[in-house]
Amino acid sequence: MPTVIHNFDDIDFELPGKHHYQVAFHLDGSWGYSLVPLTVINGRRGPNPNGVICFGGTHGNEYEGQVGIKRLCADLDAGQLAGRVVLMPQLSESACVANSRASPLDGVNMNRAFPGNPRGTISSRIAHFVKTRIFPQGRVVIDIHSGGMEGAFPYCTSFHPIPDPAQRAEIAKVSQLFDTGFVLIYSSAMASGLLTDEAEAEGKVTIGSELGAGASTDRLGVRHAYEGVKNVLRHYGLLDGEIVKIRPPGAAPVRLIRADKLDAYVPSPRNGVWEPVVHPGQAVDKGELLGRLHDFSDHSSPPADILAPRAGWVAMLHLGARPIKGQTLFVIAENIEWSEVMG
Ligand SMILES: [Zn+2]
Secondary structure, three states, X not given: OOEEEOOXXXXXXXXXXXXXXXXXXXXXOXXXXXXXXXXXEEOOOOOOOOOEEEEOOOOOOOHHHHHHHHHHHHHOOHHHOOOEEEEEOOOOHHHHHHOOOOOOOOOOOHHHOOOOOOOOOHHHHHHHHHHHHHHHHOOEEEEOOOOOOOEEOOOEEEEOOOOOHHHHHHHHHHHHHHOOOEEEEEOOOOOOOOXXXXXXXXXXXXXXXXXXXXXXXXXXXXXXXXXXXXXHHHHOOOOOOOOOOOOOOOOOOOEEEEEOXXXXXXXXXXXXXXXXXXXXXXXXXXXXXXXXXXXXXXXXXXXXXXXXXXXXXXXXXXXXXXXXXXXEEEEEEEEOOHHHHHO
């Protein structure tokens, strides 16, 4: 069984070999803990300046990262590794147990809780632990997400607009190692307090992702997560071996798309029953029909046709059949060249 940690100072991040922990965060209103899983591996093949930190379960109802990173906890062998790998497969452990986006303990979305607060509610205390104890262990930070019950995305890795050219170019390079069909540059303005916001601001090579949807465990999404992280370890020399292609032979080059302005995130104009007629990752023209919003208060009424406001790629579609007014219905991203971000 993993070692239960009550005092953060008892985690020896320098200890050679592989060590499994459960970090105990006391509950806010009763006696007990959320036991957050943590695995620290210090490879026996010597040091490496590029420690790699991976998170799954930042949202509890997104399983590709939880499963992919749990498998890495078991499979990565300290004898074959150089440098340090830190793995947290269920960061918002209470949300993972509850199969929910946010923690049921404090109602907080872990991916809005950063930089956290050592005297805050449980999610805020976990975020502060990550910021102060985990981020210093590496310069590469990977947070594996999927759409949960919110949206359907094409398989993608993602990052925000990054002002620093060298950091941006390195992130863009590493984002391709997951061999998803798309890499998405997404807006910083839709939300704040993200784990990736904090890591990017610290200058880390920071990768987000969307690798499935619907609170399921997507087979290919797990493969992108698991093999993609191993590709990152290979890229930086923590693991030996060549970068592995994850999609089938002959797949198109990874496409870079951008939705960095809020007007690309289009709200549903009203409540309704949503019938999409395009799929995530599809190219659409300006004015093309994306879907229909049906009103069953009069089943003889025509639907509201939802049209693409511009040409581009469908980067996100509302997943559920029942969007409410104001919820993001779709995102159309524009194509951009890798040279724009890699200099
Ligand atoms: Zn998520």
